[in-house]
Structure formats: C-alpha cells, structure tokens
Amino acid sequence: MAREPTTVAQATFPPNYGERGGEADQPLAWEDVERRLREAPNYWLATVSSEGRPHVRPVDGVWVEGALCFGGSPETRWARNLKERSLLTVHLGSGEEVVILEGTAEHVTDPEHPLAVASTAASRAKYPQYFSGDKPLTFSPFWALHPAVAFAWSLESFPRRATRWTFER
Numbered sequence: 001m002a003r004e005p006t007t008v009a010q011a012t013f014p015p016n017y018g019e020r021g022g023e024a025d026q027p028l029a030w031e032d033v034e035r036r037l038r039e040a041p042n043y044w045l046a047t048v049s050s051e052g053r054p055h056v057r058p059v060d061g062v063w064v065e066g067a068l069c070f071g072g073s074p075e076t077r078w079a080r081n082l083k084e085r086s087l088l089t090v091h092l093g094s095g096e097e098v099v100i101l102e103g104t105a106e107h108v109t110d111p112e113h114p115l116a117v118a119s120t121a122a123s124r125a126k127y128p129q130y131f132s133g134d135k136p137l138t139f140s141p142f143w144a145l146h147p148a149v150a151f152a153w154s155l156e157s158f159p160r161r162a163t164r165w166t167f168e169r
Contacts, residue, residue, distance in 0.1 A: 003066035003146060005030055005165035011151050018159045027163040033152045036092060036099050037063035043070065046089040047081035055081055058093070062122035066167075068101060069108075069119035071142035079143075082107070088145055096155040103148040103167075111139035119144070 008027050010020060042058045049055065057078050061070030068090055072079055082088065082105050090101040108115060116139055124131050148169065153162035 003167055005150070006168045007166045009164050011153065011159070011162035011164040013159050013162065020159055022160075024157070025160040028152050028161055030165060033099055033150065033165075034063065036097065036152075037068065037101075040092050040099075042093065043068060044091045044093060045070070045078050046091070047078045048085055048087065049077075049081050050084045060123075060127055062119055062126055064118040064122045065115060066146060067115055067119075068145040068147075069115055069122075069142050070145075071140055074141075082143060090145060098151070098153050098155070100151040101145060101147040102150070103145050105143045105145045107141065108144050109141045115144050 008030070010025070010027070040063075043061045044056055044058050046054060046056045055077050057076070059070045059072055059078070061068050063069075074080070074083070086105045086107075088101075088103060088105045092099045110116070119142060120139065146169075147165075147167055149167070150165045151163070153159065
C-alpha cells in the first residue's frame with residue numbers, strides 16, 4: 001500500500017537564495033513528484049561508508065507503492081555501504097526538475113514481502129531488456145526506500161514552490 005506524505009511545507013533555504021511567498025508560491029503536488037519518480041530512467045544513490053566516505057552511483061529502479069525499489073550486486077560499494085549503514089539519499093538525474101528522497105533503506109530478502117511482486121513486475125515493464133522472452137518472473141533480493149523526507153522544486157521558479165514532504169515511519 002502506498003504511503004502518502006503526512007505533512008507538506010515550503011522547503012526552507014537561506015534568505016539570499018531568493019524571495020518566497022505570493023500566489024505563485026504554492027506547494028508542488030505530490031502526485032506530480034510520484035509521476036517523475038515512476039518515469040525516471042534511473043536514480044542517483046548517495047551512501048556513506050563506515051569510514052564516512054561518500055559514494056554516489058546511478059542505479060536502475062522502480063517507484064511502486066510509495067517506495068523506491070532497486071537492486072544490484074551485493075559486491076558493489078553502494079550495497080556494502082547500505083549493509084553497514086542503511087541511511088540513503090536519492091536524487092533524480094535532473095538539476096532543473098529536482099526530486100530528492102531521504103530515509104533508511106530496507107534490504108528485502110523475502111519473496112513474500114509486500115513489495116516483491118509489484119517491484120518485479122514494474123521492473124520487467126520498465127526494463128524489458130533485462131528479462132528474456134516469456135521466462136517467468138523470479139524473485140531477486142533488492143533494496144527498498146520508503147522516504148522519511150522528500151524535496152522537490154523547479155529551477156525555473158526556484159525557490160518558489162520548493163516543497164518538503166515528511167512521511168510517518
């Protein structure tokens with residue numbers, strides 16, 4: 001079941017970033033942000049090692065039921081970082097139509113997990129090149145991020161309409 005934001009507010013920035021207010025400064029619609037998340041070709045993950053070294057990489061993924069689901073080899077640096085410290089920031093590729101998610105990633109290893117079927121089907125539809133023919137869908141462990149906080153804005157109107165959503169855990 002998709003989680004909806006519990007609060008929506010203006011994202012705050014230092015005063016010298018520009019004026020806020022007026023009729024043109026309405027919050028962005030969460031539905032529009034979810035559309036961008038569904039349509040994104042990939043997602044930039046920012047993780048941190050146990051030594052505090054940042055690591056940023058693009059990954060394929062799908063936005064389903066209020067979560068970003070993504071997978072990859074457990075041997076990758078980002079996966080090893082998430083195993084040690086599951087805090088995660090995700091950014092879409094655009095710096096003009098910004099969407100940022102923050103939260104704690106969950107490693108999903110149970111094929112009965114509520115996101116398993118939905119994310120596998122969405123992955124097959126979004127990335128058919130990774131699936132051969134009519135081969136049945138099989139479960140592979142993956143990571144899921146249910147955001148604690150999300151931010152979005154458009155560079156064209158920045159900082160107006162810059163919006164911050166929070167979610168219950």
